Structures are given as structure tokens and as C-alpha cells.
Amino acid sequence: MKKNRATIHDIALKLNITASTVSRALNDNPRISDATKKKVLKVAKQINYQPNHIASALRSGKSKLIGVIVPTANRNFFSSVIRGIEELANSLNYKVIISQSYDDFDKEVQTVEALLNARVDGIIASIAKTTENVDHFQKIIEKGIPLVLFDRITNLLEVSQVVIDDHYGAYQTVDHLIKNGCKRIVHFSSNPRINIYHERKRGYEDALKDNGIEVDPKLITFSNLQLEDGRRIMQEIIDSKIDFDGVFSSSDYSIMGALQVLKENGYKVPEQVKIAGFGNEPFTSFTEPPITTVDQKSIPMGKITAESFFELLNAGSSSPVAKKTILKPELIIRKSSINNS
Amino acid sequence: MKKNRATIHDIALKLNITASTVSRALNDNPRISDATKKKVLKVAKQINYQPNHIASALRSGKSKLIGVIVPTANRNFFSSVIRGIEELANSLNYKVIISQSYDDFDKEVQTVEALLNARVDGIIASIAKTTENVDHFQKIIEKGIPLVLFDRITNLLEVSQVVIDDHYGAYQTVDHLIKNGCKRIVHFSSNPRINIYHERKRGYEDALKDNGIEVDPKLITFSNLQLEDGRRIMQEIIDSKIDFDGVFSSSDYSIMGALQVLKENGYKVPEQVKIAGFGNEPFTSFTEPPITTVDQKSIPMGKITAESFFELLNAGSSSPVAKKTILKPELIIRKSSINNS
DNA sequence: TTGAAAGCGCTAACAC
């Protein structure tokens, strides 16, 4: 258990200069001569100096830490976005703290507080499904700390946000289903307070209308969109003898459940019922038949989210640019939604 | 942009006491009277005091941060373990920094360094597939910082580790396949330097031997165990006309790929070929047929890993207890491996 | 181009 970690003072001592000079040399301050910098770097390596970020954070007020809050890192979409954020952040010498809200409002509030206490330099977040108000996010803004939201956003907040065009994604998908013969399309939606579900539902409705099909409220269901929800709802619809020939879900998980139940009840997919999900989770390509879905462009989203974040960070308090970026999602057509040739 | 964050001095001033007293009160020090504590807490709330963890970390040398390194948070197993760790850690007022190595050796080394510089109080890790040496982990130990490894471990290091009994899991699975009629079982393995793949291969071999079946090296393949690897290898085996009637993979991803290729080539699963994976990824229950697999007990593993970690942390430099915990995995039998009744 | 000095906010001996 060695406690004798090297400090800038040790370097200073060895070179007969002061700690300030060492600090400046280490930070590549232009006012330090190249000769000194070289010597400092050399000794630093030699005595295995490791900078103490804690001390520098305390003094400078900059922790070089970014907090990222996601509902769950477990989902392909979120983990891809995180990777995009990490890549840019790391290249700029920032570290990323990933926190999961587990889609729980209280946990989200706690997490925000914890990150603030850890003195992160900024926060990037995707809002939990159960979040009821955004006071905790408002607090971040009030403190002058950069905040960027992605995917699950809110328009109650004046912040930079990055989303895909959910309306467009849903519209394309439903239009595609109709073009392949569907007339009675069930829609699995969720909490309409959450932008993405609201937009996808709008896209669904608009595609129907534009194709001269009336929106039937009996075909629209609301749930948490988990696999079990998909199973339950699909079974209920089958049992209720409601007429349908297509299903468009706002989530790949619930469409997976629906597919299982359809097959269990002897429905042929896509011959009798055509289905499509949203999210392009890897498993949608594994199923039988593979499921048509919408890719959310997670990699560019991560990149752009991080870029917006650093823009904000560098702007400082000067111009509070609340920029909204909208990416075009991509419809991935697979067997579950097309007529056999 | 308000910079006027409240400090313990502000509280002290209001109450005509000193900062030390406030600090002690806030930390529930037993030498402070209840009356004082109450007053302090009240004022703290009133002026919206938020403790500065950075300052406290610098002074005390304890950051209350735990670094967790996983290959990818994207996998169900790892995210469950993380959740288990987070739960205990948070209840003890520790924060968790999740870092992903993306199974890349260099990234892992960098990550360790970054966490060390962030002055985490300890590190919990699962080693990357490509890791060639463990010097970076050795460094952690030498600094006297608690280190616990889980799942992907190494016996080159004298540290606490938590694993499942991979040999047992594989043995049970292969024994099950044999009991259901398999005689020529293909095995998908990976880098044998990694304990889990080595152990699973041993379990496979021992189960064969104990059932009087000779181990045929031609049936054992090595790869990265991704879906594509499973596809490629399965196709190669089919093309090579090697005789086989079962496949046991060390990963659910590659068995998924194998299943696809088997079906594409007209093989009936489980009638002609019985298959089983490892990991109990959610999608294994979605497939057609659902895939027999081994559950890795992620939840208990997270809990126990965290417990071992805090044991170590609390032991301090006193007794360097390198405890090894071995959990029993559970064989999940599904249609892919059993004879139709 | 470098040094001196102060201090970020907190904790922890030691004193009383």
C-alpha cells in the first residue's frame, strides 16, 4: 500500500523550479519554454507522475466529467449512442459517467443530484418513461451546467436536443404496410406524454389518413411496450375478434411478443398479418420471419449529441444556443411485412 | 450562471459555529449534539447546500467512486451484474462509473488508467477478450486499491473473483444433449486463454468422456463467438460433410447464427440437430425453436461481486483476502435440444 | 519566461 504518489512538487524539486511552472508545463501553457516543458515531461515519466484530477477539479472548477443518463444501457440503441458520446468525449480528454435511471422517475431525480454533486461539467440525458416533471433538469440549467437531451426529450425545457424524426419513421412504416395490402393496422403505443410515442402515433394516423383509411381508436393500444405487454395485448385483440391485418408497434420488444402470440394462435405472418416494430434491435433480424423495423441511427445520434454538448460547453455562458437536431430514421424492410413474391 | 454555491462556511456563519462542526454534523459524527445536527441540517436545506464531493475527495482521499469495467454494457448479462453492483453501492453512498472496454486490450489499459486518475476508490472488472497481459491490473493491486474480477477472470492475479462454475454448466448441457440422443456434438469455443472458454470446453470434453464418447478435435472450433462467427462456422461444417447431430456453443450469439444456417440448409432443429448455447440472453427464448442455454446468474453475481468488493474496501490494508466465489449456473432447457414427445 | 502566494471546499489531528 504505497501512498507516496508523485505530485508536481516532486517534479519541481528535482528540477529546481516551482510547482506553478511544472503545472503550466504539464498543461502545455504557451508561456513556458520548450526546454522546460521537455524536462518536466521527462521527469514526470521517470517518477511515474499521475495527475490528480480531483485536485485540479477542485481548484479549476472543471471535473472533465460528463454524466450520461439513460433508461438502461442494456438496449442496443442506448449503448450505441453511449459509444458515440464516449468516442468524442475521450478524444477531448473527458470521461463519461454512465448512469441508468431504469426508467424510474425517482431514480432519475437522484441520479441528477448525484451527478451534480460529483461536479460533472455537464449532463446528457434521455428521459425516463415514468418521469412526471422536469424540475430536476430545470435545476441543471439554472446552475448554468450544459444539458443535452436525446431521443426521449421534452419540450418543456429550453435545451439542445437530438432526436430522430419519429413521425417520419412511423409514417413510412405504416405507409409501407398499407402499400403491402394492410387495411386494419393495430398500433402499440405508450405514454403519449413522451414525445417519441406521441410522434409515432401521429405518424401512424397521418399515414392512414393520407391513404384514405379511417383511424379506428379500437386499434390503438397503450402500454409499457415490453415483450409481455405485446403478448397480452395481442391476445386480447385476438380474443375480442376485432378485425385486423397488420400491427405496427412503437417498440421491437412488444412486436416480438405479438409475433409469438400470433403464431401461437395459428396466424401466418406475413401472409395473414403483417407486422413492423421500431428500434432495429438486433433480435428483430433473428426471428421467424425477420421483423420489419425502423433504425434509429444510434451511431450518428451519439456523435451529434456529443458535438452539441461540447458546443454548449465551449460557448459557456455567452450564447445559450438551444439547438434541435432531427435525424432521418431508416425503414428496414424484412419478411414480416411483405407479400410473398 | 450562478457560481455562488453554498458551502459549509455559509452554514457555519449563519449558526455562529465553525465549519468543522458543520462538517461533522453533516457526516453524522457521534461527537456532535443532536441539537446542533438538527440546526445544521435545517440551514443546509434552507440555503440549498450541496456537498462538494470533489473537495471532500481531495481532503479525505476517498472519492466514493467505484469504477466498473465491462467489455460491453450492451449485453444482458453485464447490465444485470452492473445493476446488482449499483444497488449495493448506491445504498452505501457510492457512485458507480461504468466503463466499456469494447473487448479491446488497449482501451482496457487506458480505461484503468483513466479510472485511477479519477481516483476511484476501487475497481470491479471483467476482462476483455483480447487482453494479452494483466500488468495494468497488477498496477491497481500494487497501489493498494481494491480490485474484484467477475466472470472473465484470470488466475495470474491474486484478487477476489466471482465466477460461475463454467465447467459444471457446460457439463450439464452436453450431458443433457447426449441423454437426448446426440453422439457427435460440435463445440464453439473461443480464446482458451480466457478462463470461461477454457472451462466450458473442459466441461464439454468431460461430459463426452463420462458418457463413453470420444472427443473429436474436428468438432471443436475457435472464434469470437459472434453471430457471424456462428454462421460461418456452421456453414463450413455443413460444407465439409463432417457428421454431427448436436451443437453446443459457449455463446448464445454464435448458436443463434448456427441456428439460422442450419435452417437455411434445411436441417430440422431439434429433430435432426440439437443445439444449446450459453448465457441466457433474452433472444434465446424468442427464436424458433427457443434455444436451450445456461443462465449465468447475473443478479446474484452482481450482488456478490459488490459484497466482495466492499469487504475488501473495508478490510483496508489489513488482510488482503483474495476470495473466490463460484456460483452454480442453471441449465435452461428449451425445445432446441429435446426430442419431440 | 518563471516565481510567490493564495485558496478551491472540505476533513482531521489536536486542543480545550
Next chain:
DNA sequence: GTGTTAGCGCTTTCAA
């Protein structure tokens, strides 16, 4: 029980 004092390791004016 509470106060005094010093300092964790670094950055940053101000001065030279």
C-alpha cells in the same frame, strides 16, 4: 461537544 489549525494537490492571479 466544539473550535483551531493545517493542508490535500493543483491552478491562477499578480509580480518580477
